[in-house]
Amino acid sequence: MQTGRLVVLSSPALREGEAHELDSSSVTIGRGPQNDVPIEADQFASADHARFEPRQDGIYVLDVGSTNGTFVNGSRLVEPHRLRPGDVVRVGETDFRFER
Numbered sequence: 001m002q003t004g005r006l007v008v009l010s011s012p013a014l015r016e017g018e019a020h021e022l023d024s025s026s027v028t029i030g031r032g033p034q035n036d037v038p039i040e041a042d043q044f045a046s047a048d049h050a051r052f053e054p055r056q057d058g059i060y061v062l063d064v065g066s067t068n069g070t071f072v073n074g075s076r077l078v079e080p081h082r083l084r085p086g087d088v089v090r091v092g093e094t095d096f097r098f099e100r
Helices: none
Strands: 004-010 017-023 027-030 050-055 057-061 070-072 088-092 096-100
Touching: 027 088
Parallel strands: none
Antiparallel strands: 004 017, 004 096, 027 050, 050 057, 070 088, 088 096
8 A cells, every 4th residue: 555645835724845645544624623623714625625536556646526616736636646756746825745
């Protein structure tokens, strides 16, 4: 199982440089307090926005029906995307860098 972490590059809700570990469990991100990584102060994030899923061949990010979309390296997701080290994921106005 692949693991990694998300490092905050910029955000109205989280501290720059803050890291969130990705391990064998899915991680959810969104404005709602029920998320593993809540970004309540990010007004462009949906209550349920994105999910990061570890799979046998890597960690994937999925948009879970957000209003404004989830982006990887500037491209809007239309299907699950396998992350590579250095990829920048945007959820609302929050940017994360994926690292191993």
